[in-house]
Amino acid sequence: MTIVGVIIGILIGALFSGFIIWIVGRLGWGLEVDGFVPAYLAAIVIAVVSWLVVWLLGLVGISLGIGGLLSALVHLVIAALVLMFAGNMISGLRVKGFGGALVGAIALAVVAFVIDWVIGLFI
Numbered sequence: 001m002t003i004v005g006v007i008i009g010i011l012i013g014a015l016f017s018g019f020i021i022w023i024v025g026r027l028g029w030g031l032e033v034d035g036f037v038p039a040y041l042a043a044i045v046i047a048v049v050s051w052l053v054v055w056l057l058g059l060v061g062i063s064l065g066i067g068g069l070l071s072a073l074v075h076l077v078i079a080a081l082v083l084m085f086a087g088n089m090i091s092g093l094r095v096k097g098f099g100g101a102l103v104g105a106i107a108l109a110v111v112a113f114v115i116d117w118v119i120g121l122f123i
Helices: 003-027 036-059 068-089 097-122
Strands: 031-033 093-095
Touching: 003 031, 003 036, 003 097, 031 036, 031 097, 036 068, 036 093, 068 093, 068 097, 093 097
Parallel strands: none
Antiparallel strands: 031 093
8 A cells, every 4th residue: 555545545434433523512522623624633633643642652562452341431532532632733623621521532432333233334
């Protein structure tokens, strides 16, 4: 796979993630988004920061792939922190504190799961 293919894959994935962030923002579950462009930018920031966090934890020997409830909780807290960071970085994205970020992270995970499930019904 070429670097262009990787970049195109990331941008297409960010489109779907941005759409999910936009939906959750419209629902008012922990975050507010002014439109699709801030949601798309937030998706890119969240993807990059999440990758960096996992990469840095891997460098120090901490693996998040342990499975089970503990792993899910760790991923959820990291997702909430990354969402808060993105809220501070992106104009047009507002996160309502850590509680709002946690609710937003849960909502993002649920909406992503539902969309993935529905797409799986047709593919």
